[in-house]
Amino acid sequence: MIVLALDVYERERALRIAEDVREYISMIKVNWPLILGSGIGIIRELKERTGLPMIADLKLADIPNTNRLVAKKVFEAGADYIIVHGFVGRDSVRAIMELGEIIMVVEMSHPGAEEFIQPVADKLIEIANEIEPFGVIAPGTRPERVRYIRKMLKKGIKIFTPGIGAQGGSARKALEAGADYIIVGRRIYGAEDPRRAAEELYKEVRAWSSG
Numbered sequence: 001m002i003v004l005a006l007d008v009y010e011r012e013r014a015l016r017i018a019e020d021v022r023e024y025i026s027m028i029k030v031n032w033p034l035i036l037g038s039g040i041g042i043i044r045e046l047k048e049r050t051g052l053p054m055i056a057d058l059k060l061a062d063i064p065n066t067n068r069l070v071a072k073k074v075f076e077a078g079a080d081y082i083i084v085h086g087f088v089g090r091d092s093v094r095a096i097m098e099l100g101e102i103i104m105v106v107e108m109s110h111p112g113a114e115e116f117i118q119p120v121a122d123k124l125i126e127i128a129n130e131i132e133p134f135g136v137i138a139p140g141t142r143p144e145r146v147r148y149i150r151k152m153l154k155k156g157i158k159i160f161t162p163g164i165g166a167q168g169g170s171a172r173k174a175l176e177a178g179a180d181y182i183i184v185g186r187r188i189y190g191a192e193d194p195r196r197a198a199e200e201l202y203k204e205v206r207a208w209s210s211g
């Protein structure tokens with residue numbers, strides 16, 4: 001239910017935080033900061049230390065051949081899911097899906113997402129419904145959009161919502177609107193005590209989902 005966005009540079013710090021919060025999270029997401037700071041080997045290392053599924057948030061957005069070449073290396077490095085952009089078209093997305101599970105961006109969480117991505121969200125939902133990725137990204141900062149995307153999206157496709165905490169989104173509202181997983185970075189890894197921050201969030205989230 002909680003995906004940790006581990007956007008730190010340092011290998012040691014990443015491993016320490018991951019082990020500290022392990023029991024409160026369901027998956028770990030790595031993005032460019034950690035891959036550039038610690039190397040692609042960090043994916044397998046985190047996976048082996050925690051036993052958790054790993055998401056590589058590369059937001060791939062290239063031609064099918066390049067997407068395939070990159071995705072192959074990233075799946076080989078231990079990623080269970082790769083986050084990909086849908087706006088480059090079905091062929092680019094399918095090229096990655098042939099190699100492993102994907103999470104496709106339907107709408108992003110930052111204010112600028114309203115400029116270009118939100119206006120084409122319906123088309124991206126249509127692609128998702130056709131190709132059936134493991135999940136999609138929807139904005140945790142806009143629960144009304146999460147609710148809309150949930151309504152339009154085929155059942156069974158998971159919704160991941162970043163934007164909770166540091167970007168102002170509420171975990172409760174995102175989950176109530178239909179999110180399956182909330183993605184949380186700074187609110188956990190940036191806290192003075194990441195373990196306590198993760199535990200608090202876990203307890204809140206559990207209380208709402210059982211209530």
Ligand code: NUP
Binds near residue numbers: 031057108138185187
């Ligand atoms: O729309 C998106 N918004 C977003 O924040 C899609 C994403 N993949 N992310 C990522 O989620 C972002 O790059 C970062 O890794 C994480 C959110 O981190 P934080 O704002 O909770 O620190």
